[in-house]
Amino acid sequence: MLKEEKRQILIDLMKKMKADDSLPLKSGSTNLVFGEGNVDTKVVFIGEGPGFYEDQKALPFVGRAGQLLNELLTSIGLERKEVFITNVVHHRPPQNRDPLPEEMAAYQPYLDKIIETIDPKVIVTLGRFSMGKFLPGVTITRVHGKPEVITWNGRTITIVPMYHPAAALRNGSIKLQLQKDFLVIKEVLEKIEKEEEEEKKKPKQESLV
Numbered sequence: 001m002l003k004e005e006k007r008q009i010l011i012d013l014m015k016k017m018k019a020d021d022s023l024p025l026k027s028g029s030t031n032l033v034f035g036e037g038n039v040d041t042k043v044v045f046i047g048e049g050p051g052f053y054e055d056q057k058a059l060p061f062v063g064r065a066g067q068l069l070n071e072l073l074t075s076i077g078l079e080r081k082e083v084f085i086t087n088v089v090h091h092r093p094p095q096n097r098d099p100l101p102e103e104m105a106a107y108q109p110y111l112d113k114i115i116e117t118i119d120p121k122v123i124v125t126l127g128r129f130s131m132g133k134f135l136p137g138v139t140i141t142r143v144h145g146k147p148e149v150i151t152w153n154g155r156t157i158t159i160v161p162m163y164h165p166a167a168a169l170r171n172g173s174i175k176l177q178l179q180k181d182f183l184v185i186k187e188v189l190e191k192i193e194k195e196e197e198e199e200k201k202k203p204k205q206e207s208l209v
Contacts, residue, residue: 025091031058035086046130055092127164145181
């Protein structure tokens with residue numbers, strides 16, 4: 001799918017979300033926080049839900065946790081504009097509480113459509129809620145920084161579970177771990193690029209027809 005096609009699909013999806021009064025967190029929030037970034041990226045980051053600043057600016061990860069995320073991206077040679085960032089819920093939960101299972105379920109079709117449209121090779125989950133979407137029944141303390149290749153809706157995607165940057169701001173040891181884990185993203189992307197290059201070099205089989 002061409003980049004412009006992807007962009008148009010996501011614009012239409014965002015309009016549909018804005019008009020959807022059935023979304024459970026809509027009434028208590030200021031703005032829809034759809035997501036932002038490169039629609040043609042290989043990497044999508046999925047967090048938890050918008051906080052105060054995100055709700056005000058209608059953009060994901062723009063508070064202190066967002067500043068840390070930007071620093072972490074820079075540390076592996078990526079710019080924020082090169083990736084796509086979104087959340088499992090797209091309106092701010094009251095008092096920044098954890099999203100409830102039924103709330104995540106209500107936003108799921110929209111998030112699934114975002115992923116389906118962008119079609120990333122890698123999804124970095126930030127925190128246990130987005131991790132649980134792809135790797136149910138595991139604990140973040142056990143699997144953080146460990147890539148796992150899964151089949152999701154017919155697509156092969158590498159999931160890289162990470163601690164949420166907000167947790168790293170509260171705990172120095174988690175911050176150190178997050179910095180270390182981010183290097184894994186670079187390794188995964190380099191591996192994918194190498195595989196793609198090798199695939200291009202393979203001689204194409206000629207059709208017998």
